Amino acid sequence: MYQYNEIDQTLVDERVAQFRRQTEQFLKGEISEDQFRALRLRNGLYVQIHAPMLRVAGPYGLFNSTQLRKLAHIARTYDKNYCHFTTRQNVQFNWPKLEEVPDILAELATVQMHAIQTSGNCMRNTTSDHLAGVCIDEVEDPRPYCEIIRQWTTLHPEFDYLPRKFKMAVSGSLNDRAATQFHDIGLHLIKNHAGEVGFKVIVGGGLGRTPVIGQVIKPYLEKKHLLSYLEAILRIYNLFGRRDNKYKARIKILVKESGLDNFSALVEKEWLLIRDNNELSDIRIDAIKAQFAPPAYDNNAEADKSFDQRLQENKAFATWVKFNTAAHKIAGYHAVFLSLKAPDSPPGDITDVQLDAVADLADHYSFGEIRSTHRQNLILADVTQSDLFTLWDKLDALSLATPNIGTVTDMICCPGLDFCSLANAGSIGVAKEINEALDDIDYIHDIGDLKINMSGCMNGCAHQSVGHIGILGVDKKGTEWYQITLGGSSENDAAIGDRLGPAVAKDKITKAITTILDVYIKNRLNDEPFLAMVNRVGVTPFKEQVYADS
């Protein structure tokens, strides 16, 4: 993975010094509340219900073991012994003290981490495929381009005060696991007719209160033009994006209101004027690519015989392998998911003890690297089949081996009313209740691939509109209600879920979900997955049952 050079290190160190100075000036009354808000947000610091919340960047979801130990240390020293992985591959601390945040940032800088631009109306952390570089369906590894974009977006002087936040995602595989169609800019590495690899550029997608599927603005962009094209889009957005209404300020609204053709003409005109002075050289690309060179794989990993034997002997192990590992491009290797969705733990949360232990496991079994996923789990990406059994055993002891990846209890969930000042309704408690109702793992496995996404408000941090089942918390005269949508997807078949009907009360939401699952089990055809069935029959059969019961 990418290692900082002197410039990278100096930049984060100077950023820490700058924020320390800004915090001191704020505490002395030399910077107003309003101005400090803009400055702290650009360093990942929100003010929440109970305390500030600090969001640390996980650059395209990649961490090393040293960084994980540092997160554990921060959780122990400055927080309440845990942190939270988000849907954008970042890490959040829920209980830091404002005056200690500069110290936390200084600690992070010592392990090549930062919280720069993890919030605020600026370009955010670029996300990517959590299986980048190891999956079997990859056109090209997207991570070097993510790093190039990370550097370009970091402290970009012209685009730090945009109309609204701006998120980019890069995918390099045939199956989109980075939700590129739901980002302000989505980049997809593809091959053209000549067999050269470049980018398909998608613009104007987004979730939140107005979910929109992005549109292709450039079917094929040569790699050397990546940054000039991004610059052109950002400049047009900065100048013409709406600033009169924050709910209409995202680029998706600009693209929609001006029409893709008009928007694209403006971008093209700007791009042609800057393109030739701003090319990415092959030397630069190759230098960054070298930082993502494959680790020293064992060419003989497949020769191991113990793995097959264990699979046959141990049903629980076999089940875990089936649900919590993914195919790897190197024979004899697997990518292993660490489920942060144990039934009794809030989705995405991890303790300091678990973090330290995962760091050790990464060092022993996966070249010292860890990834975070969009569904708030972790991955050890390079594990040999001969190590899987031992690793499973150790993960199980850490409560990180719940065999539920991609199933109904692998819910995405925002912090909700328990922590977030924006939320209208609780989400962690509902997730727990649904988990308790679904306590039969065989039933969960029988349901199979089903993604539930639940947000505590319209801002949609948990991407409920693209959940196969989406749950959205709303406030009705001071009580918590939940709207249900069915049929959303953030993958190749991108879709926004259809509303099932009126919102249901808090004491009815779990029953509504189990009813939906029962309707699916009774009406599916053979191995038909949930999403396929919803697409075939629509919401009506589900609706009839859910509202008949209430």
Add this chain to the structure above:
Amino acid sequence: MQIVKDKKIIDDTWSYVTDGAELVNGNITISLARWNQNHQQLLAHEGKLGLRITPNDTVDEMAANLHRIDLIELEFPDFADGRLFSHAWYLRNRFGYQAEIRATGHFMPDQVFYLSRVGVNAFSPEKTEYLPFVLSNLDDFTVKYQNSTN
């Protein structure tokens, strides 16, 4: 009244002429709207001319006359309005404007590093006591990832 220009605190020698007011002697700044209405009369002015632009203005409009302009003021109505950063970039990079670009109004002393990188070389902060902050904040970073205008 003092400002920061080219990393030094200096006295401001320019007079701000509001729309509709009589022109005064010496160096004056006028709004882009006034310039567009009667720039013939303004070109006859004996002192130097400066233009004040706001985020809503389009800088292309004045490209042809930039050689007659010795100062462009970016008037910030709100520090969060980032359009003026792009306007500054256009003036320096697209139109080759060489003279002074000055930030005025409601910008933050903590934005001057970015402003300097898109070509702003003078700063007239909201409060005089901000002048030392402006000066020191210009040196917040010694490294950068992108091309700079300054």
